[in-house]
Amino acid sequence: MIRLYDTLSGEIRPLELRDPGKVSLYACGPTVYDHPHLGHARQAFTYDIVRRYLEWSGLEVHHVANVTDIDDNIINRANREGSTEPEVAKVWKAVYDKAIFDDLGMLRPHDRPHATEYVQEMVDFIQTLVDNGSAYANDSGVYLRVHAVEDYGGQVHRTLDDLREGAGARVEVDGNKEDPLDFALWKAAKPGEPSWPSPWGDGRPGWHIECVAMSLDVLGDGFDLHGGGTDLVFPHHTNERAEAIAAGREFARHWMHNAMLNIGGEKMSKSLGNFTTIQALLDEHPLNGRALRLLLLQTHYRKTMEINADVMAQARGAIERLDAMARKADGAGLDLADAPLDDAAVAAFREAMDDDMGTPEAVATIFETVRRANAALDAEDPAAPSLVATVFDLAGALGIAIGTAEEADGDDEIDGLVAARTAAREAKDFAEADRLRDELMARGIVVEDTPNGPVWHRA
Numbered sequence: 001m002i003r004l005y006d007t008l009s010g011e012i013r014p015l016e017l018r019d020p021g022k023v024s025l026y027a028c029g030p031t032v033y034d035h036p037h038l039g040h041a042r043q044a045f046t047y048d049i050v051r052r053y054l055e056w057s058g059l060e061v062h063h064v065a066n067v068t069d070i071d072d073n074i075i076n077r078a079n080r081e082g083s084t085e086p087e088v089a090k091v092w093k094a095v096y097d098k099a100i101f102d103d104l105g106m107l108r109p110h111d112r113p114h115a116t117e118y119v120q121e122m123v124d125f126i127q128t129l130v131d132n133g134s135a136y137a138n139d140s141g142v143y144l145r146v147h148a149v150e151d152y153g154g155q156v157h158r159t160l161d162d163l164r165e166g167a168g169a170r171v172e173v174d175g176n177k178e179d180p181l182d183f184a185l186w187k188a189a190k191p192g193e194p195s196w197p198s199p200w201g202d203g204r205p206g207w208h209i210e211c212v213a214m215s216l217d218v219l220g221d222g223f224d225l226h227g228g229g230t231d232l233v234f235p236h237h238t239n240e241r242a243e244a245i246a247a248g249r250e251f252a253r254h255w256m257h258n259a260m261l262n263i264g265g266e267k268m269s270k271s272l273g274n275f276t277t278i279q280a281l282l283d284e285h286p287l288n289g290r291a292l293r294l295l296l297l298q299t300h301y302r303k304t305m306e307i308n309a310d311v312m313a314q315a316r317g318a319i320e321r322l323d324a325m326a327r328k329a330d331g332a333g334l335d336l337a338d339a340p341l342d343d344a345a346v347a348a349f350r351e352a353m354d355d356d357m358g359t360p361e362a363v364a365t366i367f368e369t370v371r372r373a374n375a376a377l378d379a380e381d382p383a384a385p386s387l388v389a390t391v392f393d394l395a396g397a398l399g400i401a402i403g404t405a406e407e408a409d410g411d412d413e414i415d416g417l418v419a420a421r422t423a424a425r426e427a428k429d430f431a432e433a434d435r436l437r438d439e440l441m442a443r444g445i446v447v448e449d450t451p452n453g454p455v456w457h458r459a
Contacts, residue, residue: 002057002354003123004225005302007233007255008155008241012356015254017224022060024223025051026215026252028232029065029112030386032092033073035277036099038292038307043229043234045293046258046301048106049398050227053353057398064218065109066211067093069116070204075193085194086116094184099278104289105399113214115205119196121213124187125247134246137200140176142186147179149242155255156234158324183239185209216249219413226252230259232348237325258301263308276307284312290401291315297359297398318367324448326403328377328455329388339385345369349394360396387398414445418456421447 002015011266027047030040044065051061069089078088100106118349129135134148146152146160146193153163164183170429189195194269215223228237237255244251263276281288289304297316299305343366352361373387396404438458440447447456 002054003356004254004256005356007237007257008156013254015225017059018222018253021058022062023054023225024062024219025054025225025227026064026066026211026223027109027213027226028092028228028236029067029109030096031068031069031071032071032089032096033077034092035279036096037277038263038281039229039253039275039442040096041100041104041278041292042261042296044100044106045104045260045296047227049297049301049359050225050256050401051107053357057350063109063218064109064111064215066111066214067112067114068207068210069114070094070194071207073439076228079192087437099282103282104278104292105401106397111218113218114180115210118210118213119205122198122209123186124196125209125213125243126205128247129185129243132165132246132248136178137186138176139188140394141184141188141203141206142200143177143182144185144239144242144246144329145178146181146183150256152181152242153234153238155238155241161419171239181271181436183208183235185243185245185407209243211236212240212251216244216251222250222253224252225256227252227256227258230257233257255270259304262304262306281312285316287316287319290319290425292398294363294375297363297400300360301357321367321370322391322400322402324455325374325377325388327389328374328448329384330403331455332377332380332384334385334388336385336389336392339389342369342372342383342386343392345387345390345394349397353397364400366400367392368399369394393442414440414443414456418447418454422454 004015005010005012015023025047027043030036047063047065051063054061067089070085072090074085075130077083078085081088101108126135129144130137130142133145135142137143137146152160156163162180164179184201185208186198186205188200189202189204193204195204215226226237226240228431237257243250275294281292286289291312292315295307296305298315345368345433346364349362352358352365369387369391373384373391376384376387392402417436417440419441421433424430424436437447445456447454
C-alpha cells in the first residue's frame with residue numbers, strides 16, 4: 001500500500017483513491033516569464049517520479065500541471081521589452097518545455113490548462129462565492145472572506161489569529177479588505193494591463209482561483225493528490241483550499257509538498273542571486289541532466305537539499321557506474337528479454353517507495369543490485385541476466401536512463417582509445433598499450449579488463 005505524507009493532516013497515511021486503480025494528480029506548474037531554474041526542476045522532478053512510480057505499480061495516472069500565462073511578472077516583462085503578455089508567455093513556455101521535458105527527460109503531463117483559457121470558469125466560480133456571501137466586491141476587486149472558511153489555516157496548522165499577527169509581513173495589507181487575510185479573487189483593471197469582462201467590472205483573476213477552476217474542471221471534485229513546493233503551502237494552496245471549501249466543493253484528498261534547494265549553504269532565490277538555471281547546469285557537463293535526477297532521488301523529497309559542484313561530481317560518478325554495468329552486460333551478450341526480475345531487490349525497492357516515496361533507500365537498492373550484477377558478470381554467473389534486467393527495470397521506474405548515448409559526449413572517441421589499447425595488448429605492443437592507458441587515465445577514464453573484454457568508466 002502506497003503511503004504519503006499529507007501536509008493537511010501532518011501524517012503519513014495511505015493514498016486513498018477516489019476511483020479504484022486510478023490516480024488523479026494535480027501539480028502546480030510554472031509561471032512562464034523567465035529561464036527555469038533548479039528549484040523548478042526539483043518540483044517538476046518530484047511529481048514526475050511520483051507519476052512514474054505509480055504507473056510502474058500498475059496504477060493509471062491522470063497527471064495535470066497548469067501553466068500560469070498571465071501575472072504581474074509577465075506583464076512587467078512585456079512592458080520592459082515592448083512586447084505583449086501572450087508573446088512573453090509563449091516564448092518562455094517553450095524555453096521551460098525544452099528544459100524540463102526535452103533536456104531533463106520528464107514526462108509531459110496529460111493536460112496542461114492555461115490560465116487565460118479558464119477566465120470564464122473563474123468568473124463563474126467567483127460568482128458562486130459572491131452569491132453565497134463568502135466573497136465581497138469593492139472598487140479594487142473581489143475578495144474572499146477567510147473568516148467564513150472553516151479551518152482556514154489547516155495546512156500550516158495555525159489559527160486565524162496566529163496568521164493575522166503576521167499578516168503585515170506575509171500578505172498584502174489593503175485598506176479595502178475587511179480582514180488583512182482576505183485575498184483577491186478578481187483584480188480590477190489597471191491602465192495598460194490586460195483585462196477581461198466580469199460582473200464586477202473589467203479586470204483579471206487572482207492567482208489562487210486559477211488552480212481551483214482548472215483542477216476541478218479537468219479532474220473533478222475530490223481528486224486524489226495535489227502537489228507543489230513547500231513555498232506554495234501558504235498562501236497559495238491554503239487559499240486554493242479555502243476557495244473550494246467556501247464554494248461547497250470537495251477539493252484535493254491528499255496534499256504533497258517537496259522541500260526547497262540550497263546553493264552554497266543558502267536557500268536558492270533570485271533575491272540572493274544564487275539561483276542556477278537548468279540550461280547553465282546542462283552546459284557545464286554532458287552528464288549533468290541524468291546526474292541531477294539521481295542527485296534529487298538521493299535526497300528525500302521532504303528534505304531540503306544542497307547542490308554544489310562536489311555533489312554533482314559524485315552523482316555523475318554514480319551515473320558512470322550504471323553505464324559501465326550496461327557496457328559490461330552488452331559485452332557479455334546477455335539476453336535480457338525474458339530474464340526474470342530479482343524478487344528480493346524488487347521487494348526492497350517497493351517497500352522503500354511505498355513508504356512516502358523513499359527514493360534514497362530505493363536508489364541504494366538499485367546500486368546494491370548493480371554491485372551484485374557486476375560480480376555475477378565477472379563470474380559468468382547465470383544470475384547475471386536477472387540482476388541486470390532488475391537494474392534496468394527499477395532505474396526505469398524512477399526515470400533514470402542508463403547508457404544514454406546522446407548524453408555521453410565523447411564516448412565514441414573513448415571507445416576507440418579502449419579498442420586501440422586492446423589491440424596493442426593483443427599484439428604485445430605493451431609500450432603503446434601503456435601509452436593509451438595513460439592517455440585514458442589523464443582523461444579520467446578507468447578501464448577494467450573482464451572475461452568479456454574491457455569495460456571503461458569515468459573515475
